[in-house]
Amino acid sequence: MIEEVFDVAVIGGGPAGLAAAVSASENGAEKVVILDRNSWLGGILPQCIHDGFGVEETGVSMTGPEYANMYIELAEKHGVTIMSETMVLGFNKKLEIIAVNKEGVYKIKTRGIVLAMGCREKTRWNVMIPGDRPSGVFTAGVAQAFINLYNIMPGKNVVILGSGDVGLIMARRLKLEGANVLGVVEILPYASGLPRNVVQCLDDYDIPLYLNHTVTYIKGRDRLESVTIAKVDKNMNVIPGTEKEIKCDTLLLSLGLIPENELSKNAGVEIDNITRGPRVDQFYETNIPGVFACGNCLQVYDTVDALSVGARHAGKYVAQRLKQEKTKNSEIFVKPGEGVRYVVPQRVNQSGPVHFTLRVTQPGESVFLNVTSDGKKIYRKKLRFVNPANMINFEMNVDKTLLRSNRSLEVSVHG
Amino acid sequence: MDEKEITCIVCPIGCKILVRTDGKKFKLIKGNKCKRGEEYAKSEAVNPRRILTSSILVENGEWPLVSVKTSKPIPKDKIFDVLNVIKKTKVKAPVKIGQKIVQNVADTNADIVATKTIQIV
Numbered sequence: 001m002i003e004e005v006f007d008v009a010v011i012g013g014g015p016a017g018l019a020a021a022v023s024a025s026e027n028g029a030e031k032v033v034i035l036d037r038n039s040w041l042g043g044i045l046p047q048c049i050h051d052g053f054g055v056e057e058t059g060v061s062m063t064g065p066e067y068a069n070m071y072i073e074l075a076e077k078h079g080v081t082i083m084s085e086t087m088v089l090g091f092n093k094k095l096e097i098i099a100v101n102k103e104g105v106y107k108i109k110t111r112g113i114v115l116a117m118g119c120r121e122k123t124r125w126n127v128m129i130p131g132d133r134p135s136g137v138f139t140a141g142v143a144q145a146f147i148n149l150y151n152i153m154p155g156k157n158v159v160i161l162g163s164g165d166v167g168l169i170m171a172r173r174l175k176l177e178g179a180n181v182l183g184v185v186e187i188l189p190y191a192s193g194l195p196r197n198v199v200q201c202l203d204d205y206d207i208p209l210y211l212n213h214t215v216t217y218i219k220g221r222d223r224l225e226s227v228t229i230a231k232v233d234k235n236m237n238v239i240p241g242t243e244k245e246i247k248c249d250t251l252l253l254s255l256g257l258i259p260e261n262e263l264s265k266n267a268g269v270e271i272d273n274i275t276r277g278p279r280v281d282q283f284y285e286t287n288i289p290g291v292f293a294c295g296n297c298l299q300v301y302d303t304v305d306a307l308s309v310g311a312r313h314a315g316k317y318v319a320q321r322l323k324q325e326k327t328k329n330s331e332i333f334v335k336p337g338e339g340v341r342y343v344v345p346q347r348v349n350q351s352g353p354v355h356f357t358l359r360v361t362q363p364g365e366s367v368f369l370n371v372t373s374d375g376k377k378i379y380r381k382k383l384r385f386v387n388p389a390n391m392i393n394f395e396m397n398v399d400k401t402l403l404r405s406n407r408s409l410e411v412s413v414h415g
Numbered sequence: 416m417d418e419k420e421i422t423c424i425v426c427p428i429g430c431k432i433l434v435r436t437d438g439k440k441f442k443l444i445k446g447n448k449c450k451r452g453e454e455y456a457k458s459e460a461v462n463p464r465r466i467l468t469s470s471i472l473v474e475n476g477e478w479p480l481v482s483v484k485t486s487k488p489i490p491k492d493k494i495f496d497v498l499n500v501i502k503k504t505k506v507k508a509p510v511k512i513g514q515k516i517v518q519n520v521a522d523t524n525a526d527i528v529a530t531k532t533i534q535i536v
Contacts, residue, residue: 011524046531051466055426063468064483065531069512150472151479177470195429199422200465204491235476390428 001231003105006081008318011088011263012113014043015304016295016311017116018071023315024114025078029322031109033081033108035088035099041075041108042068043118044141045304046219047148050169052196052232056305067304077168091267095290112290112318115278115313119296121166122255123233124218127374129161131227140166140254143379147173156251159227160184161215165302166191172201182246183208185215185229187236188364191270192256192389194302215251216243224249237349259297267291274342281331281347281355286312292318299344299357302391310357337372338414341388348409357393360413367415371396374407386413416440421459423452436460464488468530469501471516476508476533483524498503508535521524 005028010017012037040046045053048064055061056195064071076083086101097108098371121139137153138146141306144166146152158179160167160318163186168278177182184202189212191198202209210229216238217228231242259277261269270287278286280294285292293312301307331349336342336358365387369377379396386392392413416435423430432446434456441460447453458464466488470480489497497520502526506516510533 046482049468049470049484049530051468051484052424052426061425061466063482063484063530066512069532149480150484151470151472176494195422195431196424196426199429200424204465392440 002104002167004033004108006033006110006329007322008112008114009031009108009110010116011091011097011120012036012116012295012297013038013041013082013084013257014116014118014119014295014330015045015071015345016113016297016307018042018075019308020114020116020292020294020315021080022071022074023312024112024319025075025080025315027316027319027394029112029319031081031404032078034075035083035086035203037085037087037098037256038064039083039085041072041084047141049148049167050173053304055309056207056303063099065306075077085169088263090263091291093240093288094366096327100220100359110290110291111322113260114314114318115269115286115291115293115297116295116403117260117297119259119300120393121257122253124253126258127255129218131213131218132220133208134218134222135269136224136249137218137251139354140164140252141172143250143252144170147177150230153179154252155175155179155224155248155400157182157248158250158252159215159229159248160252160254162186162253162254162256163188163191163198163209163372164256165197167202167252168197170194170252171207172205174261175205175207179250180203182248183210185210185213185259187212187232190387194389213400214238216277218251219245224251227251239280240396246287257296257300259300264293264297269293269359272346274336275344277344279346280344281349282345283317283321284345285317285321287363288330290318299342302389303374306391306393308355313355330406332398332403332406332409335408336409337370337410337411340411343411348398348403351398351403353395353397355393355395356389356411358411358413359388359391361388363387369394369411372410372412373402373405378409383413416442418444419444419460421456423447423455426448431504432456433511434460444526447527456490461482463491465491465494467470467497469498471501471511471527472528473533474507475535476507477536478533479497481506481510481513481516481533482530484530485523486515486521487525489523493521493523496503497523497527501527508533
């Protein structure tokens, strides 16, 4: 086994891994390595050739490849070691990583690990769409890689299921490449992607959006021949008699993303049932001391900008931990209450200002975000407009008394 | 002039901006959270433009395509004219990020610029 020693190892070289590695270096970590199984850095960004990246973070609108390039240059400037085409097989509580590449098997001793493995797309089998099993059914991200990286058109007449951002972006991309985009089908009463994408990907090209609809059947022997779509009621049950068959040769699925945490689970990292990412404290540290998590393997972000800001914090905290051991403190838990799907961080164990992120369960206007401890209101903020597609950020001071109270914080959003 | 609601696309917030316009004149009513929103709403009302992104064939490159964009927003009704030029264009590796590939594409005053570096195989 080839032995290596690093201060900090970042698993995953997508936007989160790059931002965490850069930030760890900026904050004093000397030997930082990024491990990535691809031959390139930037993860999914090189195939996201549309623009709109970086606006919140830098004020400049960039395309995905340009945004990736910005961080790759920063990583080079800081002397971050890159091990590409390297697959991490596992890590343990002693912060040792086992990885493999063409050179052989590595044992990498570290003093801090940052998890930045990203996420995966949900497939047909995550939502169990009935019907045949023809070719022509792709996840939206796979179709995006085909078109934008490999110059392969996935099909001519396309239906898209799910109005997540990748699905919307692909509707426009296929249209621009000459395909006939027959419509985007969304089971919810509202689009799940960002408003700007509904405007410039669907409205601009008169692509119909079927809200409160879903695909109920996939038909085709070798190649996809048609899909059946139908209206759903408030409880998302199909309304009989509303079925409509649409002839098409391609179905793209944009059904949402699942954080990738096989490595985390194998190592004993506690996973949140709702975010499907590690449960972390305000320092992005998991239950294993020295193991931090950021990016889409922690929680699926709306934008790369917000993701990078979080990942930079994780990088800063892992660098600080190299200099200073964590002091044992009392710990309180943070739980989602009414109207809230999840809150990150899930634990707080040091007093001071804490940055929280959360998602609501449904859209709303002029609502209040409340934080309670044992039924007592301790924080309140008015929100003009909330939507499950838009992550909500707030900062709240957790004082020593609250920390020692041993009572969980409950975060709720309602009118 | 008619009242019109414009969804801002400058950033992911997507402000709903209410304006009064007849396609030539423009008056902001409310809804934008920043100055760029006002600029966008005005441009969207009187002269809608978009940054167009696509990809161009590369010869001898590590990848078969290089991603590109227009150097500035182009009029919405010129999008398919620009795409026609993009479709016919080929470029030889190496390509450097920021490299100009087509000048003044389809008389839009915008250039087609590479958004990615492609090495020779």
